[in-house]
Amino acid sequence: MPRFIHSAAALSLAVALTLALTGAPARAEDEKPVLTVYTYSSFISEWGPGGPIKERFEAECGCELEWVSTDDAGTLLSRLKLEGEGTDADVVLGLDTNLMAEAEATGLFQPHGVEAGALELPVPWTDATFLPFDWGWFAFVYDETRLPNPPESLTALVEAEDAPAIVIQDPRTSSPGLGLLVWMKEVFGDGAGDAWAKLAPKVVTVTQGWSEAYGLFLEGEADMVLSYTTSPAYHQIVEGDDAKKAAIFPEGHGMQVEVAGITRVTDNAELARAFLRFMLSEPFQSAIPERNWMYPAGLPAASLPPAFGALPTPEKSLLTAPEQFAENRRTWIDEWLAAMSR
Template structure:
């Protein structure tokens, strides 16, 4: 009843051209991962840019990972407070879709610049990069050019990776090796085992170990060097490009069917996928935008070497086999 009365008042106020009352300002609750909502992440800047447009409030609710946001919504079901999830990726989009909790976005999404054509009717992409191992040119003059070259290095060459059960990069590495090597994936994992310093719960922990000099390489993204170039003036951190190709991470956002802010959520996603929203992404989330920003994209991004080959797996393959592939990885490295 209260919600209906508020809606009626909002209509009357709008018709009379009187400024809306503060209590009538709608709130869009967005579940995301902690780095996205952090003061240095995209969330605050997106709020500052979009709230004056929509005359609304963006309420960012952070979990420890994007996988954590999906698990929370799965537990809450139709009672969730979330209107949107921002920060899933294509590796877990199939699982998210299978929950039946997400609505169609209803957007045309023309003119996107992605490693693959976009046809998803439920999830809207907002950034992308490829998984890659970072190395420091001051320590590693000649990086490996494949997983097999990495395996062949002396055992004291150490890498840090993330747990695929809690971190999307960790799961991305499982998919990368499976897409590149198929039935040989277990063999590759066994070869990597002597080089793995540790498997961390999240990306930030592993990257810190790398920056502290505890490991020679760390699983991250081909766009990660842009952060060091732009924010630190340091061009010694590079991505090792592998001849077998690289697996992409495309991050996506989706509207919950249970949301009572369907139109506002759609408005936000349309804006987020536009150049106005996308220009915030590169230097806050350190990923490529999904539209061509032209001169508004920092030149540091344009100069980053990128893979010659993008590897892919279908949603169906991932859903049917992800548990077994993760088990294969854990059995090999533990």
């Protein structure tokens, strides 16, 4: 018996060691400078924009771009905080307005120092640390063959007795979930709690992340799902399906802006700045619409793919200042929890 254990243990140890030795990514030994960019994993996944961006940047920078990914934007910030001053990151790409205040508070970023020019954003952008690379409006997406008469406003969705069934994400675990929380707060102010209580019976379920919610919607479990105004473009371009629409509400729409920043400890500050400039140029920006399914922050509307150009857009954009958001998030979530459990 012990013999057997020994051999099993030895075998697994040997396999593990072999893997450790062969599996470790070999560091390139050439002289090219390496720019390390932290991002979330779907950005560099098979259909994400990471691949073409790396290729295009390396073609002009005389450097190597190394992507390092964590599984989502939240983990990105956690990881950075864990690494502190010892981080290998030169650039962090993929934080959003929900996480900006926390990121700023770590003291790990430096002013980007890039003359951004005119950004294609529906709101003015003045932040000195973070630069946006893409953005989107949150919206309830529906299928017009299943829901011919969607509610015409957020108020109508909240108030109506026979409003459609919706599926949303949990603000405790998901960025769009937080986005809706802020959106509701912007529209209903102190009445947000009551609004949530009225909305609650129409909520089929509250999922951990965007994927599960969107999947449930596609399965027909809900008439509407919290997603982005750009979601219908995916169905149009990839699936040739014109029936998916985003409901545009006159009260305005909450927004998500995805940003990048340069770390304070980078020893490649010039290269990092070059990357941020590249980030707002056409070669980077043109990879965003059909690979990240968001609006690129540096590409004029005329240069968007036709399906994007044709999307209906809200009149009003609602974006809470990151500091105000960070200060109130806890209170708003508690209010949400109380209202949804009423």
